[in-house]
Amino acid sequence: MATNQLARALYEEALDTAEQPPNLARFVFLDPRARRFYRDWDGITHDAVGSPRAEAARTPGNTDLADLVDELAVGDLDLDYDARDIPADPALTIVTYTLAPTAPHAPAFLRLQQHSSEEA
Incomplete structure (x- = not known):
């Protein structure tokens, strides 16, 4: 530039x-x-x-x-998620996100995953 x-x-x-x-x-x-x-x-x-x-x-x-x-x-991502409270500490919650490999946004998620691993 x-x-x-x-x-x-x-x-x-x-x-x-x-x-x-x-x-x-x-x-x-x-x-x-x-x-x-x-x-x-x-x-x-x-x-x-x-x-x-x-x-x-x-x-x-x-x-x-x-x-x-x-x-x-990357664009839009429609992810499923599951939130679980931690009984030992009610202030904490574990959230997991999933995406089916055949979902319409799977290629975008794969690009995001590849990009994040390059930065690590």
């Missing part, structure tokens, strides 16, 4: 990231600070959702961009 001094000042939060190089799409969708940074966060997400996909279509050999699209494309 090329910036000048004014852009660096304006986008300081977005540029202040351990992930290098900084990426505005990753900031918008994955960084909780983006909700404060953008006054109309819902609008910016709507506008930003197509840009990485369009660029990936224009540059199909760009594996970094394809990886970013995969990282951001």
